[in-house]
Amino acid sequence: MYERKIPLTIDCGLHLTKEVLNGKWKPALLNAISMEVKRPSAMLRLLPEATRRVLAVQLNEMEAHGLISKKIYPQLPPKVEYSLTNLGWSLMPIIDAMNMWGDQNRSFLEKVIRQDPKIRETSKSACELHRMLHLQKKA
């Protein structure tokens, strides 16, 4: 069994929250699940830049952290659906706020972040899809 060598800082509320959201795709996955994108294959379609393995890893972590729960349908081919727990739902206002903040300041942020020599190019995303799905649900 693997053992982390460096202890994490999880004492302060900020750090606890940061820890739980720590993962390249976790906020996006929570967002997706909240919008009824519940199956791993659908999430992969939504986040084509992620790999199956990484999504599985992060989903497992979030399940272990009590943010999502997993329902397995004993079929062939197998079917799995994730859903947000109450704890996961309670996180959505923060996710939404992050989404809105980023969108509101997009033009400025893209400018300053792109000046950052660390960043070379931007990649396409499926966030518009999120929004489309969202609107479809409302209709």
Add this chain to the structure above:
Amino acid sequence: MYERKIPLTIDCGLHLTKEVLNGKWKPALLNAISMEVKRPSAMLRLLPEATRRVLAVQLNEMEAHGLISKKIYPQLPPKVEYSLTNLGWSLMPIIDAMNMWGDQNRSFLEKVIRQDPKIRETSKSACELHRMLHLQKKA
């Protein structure tokens, strides 16, 4: 000059926000600055687990991203004060929400996170200090 080899995903609002908050101490630093802990030495005292270098790196990044601004007093010994820009202030509701969410769910989260085999021990923090400073200001 260093060039990042892997492009980042910064297209979606969520990713933009994640990008600017991406750094072990950034939320804590924003929180500190918002509570009038403006000088690097004071931040170091507040976050004794961080090193001068890392704080400086993350402060520089946040300055480049327009979240904070820096005032240099031409003295000896040198004196520097950081403060939040309007953009930085606009992020504080999110930081606060993260802080509150973590505190509200602390008991549960500490349980499940500690079960996580990746984590070995918890480290002390200065978050209580934040709150004390905050209350002192109000008094």
Add this chain to the structure above:
DNA sequence: CAGAATCCACCAGGATACTG
């Protein structure tokens, strides 16, 4: 007191292949 340069350990995340 503040900052920058160098060096490096660690680990998150990606590639790939295989199983049920």
Add this chain to the structure above:
DNA sequence: CAGTATCCTGGTGGATTCTG
């Protein structure tokens, strides 16, 4: 369709040292 095992690379953050 979903999950897991193995291997590997890049980069974050820490340690140390030196400057003004």
